[in-house]
Amino acid sequence: MRTLHTCAADGSAVLVDGERIAALGSAGELVAAHPGVRVREWPGILTSGLLNPYGPEILEGTYHPDPREADTYGTAPIGGERARAIFRADPSRVGASARRGVQRLFAHGTVAIAGELRSRPVLEVAQRSGLAFGARPDRLPGPVSLSPRPMVLLPALAVGGPARFAIFDVPSREELVAQGAGTCVATVVAGRLVYRGR
Incomplete structure (x- = not known):
């Protein structure tokens, strides 16, 4: 249609x-x-x-809590050692977190990501979602963000x-x-x- x-x-x-x-x-x-x-x-x-250059950091290195986990983890994305501990405790969370991470990217107008995804469940989630994959800049613009500065618009x-x-x-x-x-x-x-x- x-x-x-x-x-x-x-x-x-x-x-x-x-x-x-x-x-x-x-x-x-x-x-x-x-x-x-x-x-x-x-x-x-x-x-x-937009192209977000932080694909691995957002989808593999960040835990995106399920809304039902708000009492335990809150609602904001969790990074660093705490995210790694959550994934170690329950590896099945990796794919589910990536699905929620993709939705956060979509909510920020991201239609493409850059960076090499090494986790098979995360790569499958990203491919199924329809996200495009682009080249990662030699220098990243700043801290990991769903709204990085400067913005990278696609052609x-x-x-x-x-x-x-x-x-x-x-x-x-x-x-x-x-x-x-x-x-x-x-x-x-x-x-x-x-x-x-x-």
Whole structure:
């Protein structure tokens, strides 16, 4: 089924057909050219999505607690020796934590990660999720973060290319840089809406 995603701040739109981008343009033009298509209206701007260079650190080196564990572990990601101790105590937590970590990445507009994943369960989770894999920069930008600075935007969207993008509730790219990836309202991977902000 085809879906047209429109963005209020910049008036842009992308038509998704399956896992591919069928058209790019202004919302007005694409709505007129494709009557009857399902339309999703979003605030903010359309981007190609972010690459997070800290794939291994976020998915293998961080424990993302299950909400049912809030009394024991809280809700914030846990790193360092404490995360390693949790994984040693119960290795089955590795894959489940990675699944929750992927959801956190999607919630920050991340559609690609960099860095070598060495844990088989984590690699399988990342591959199944549809995350793309990119080259890791020679110098990492700073501390491990779901919203690293500087941000790394993927190359521009193209007709016929993969339907992989993110929408941020900001008026401009400059504001996205200023406010960070926490402004994400929607992430699409392989044509599927994998994250929708509340």
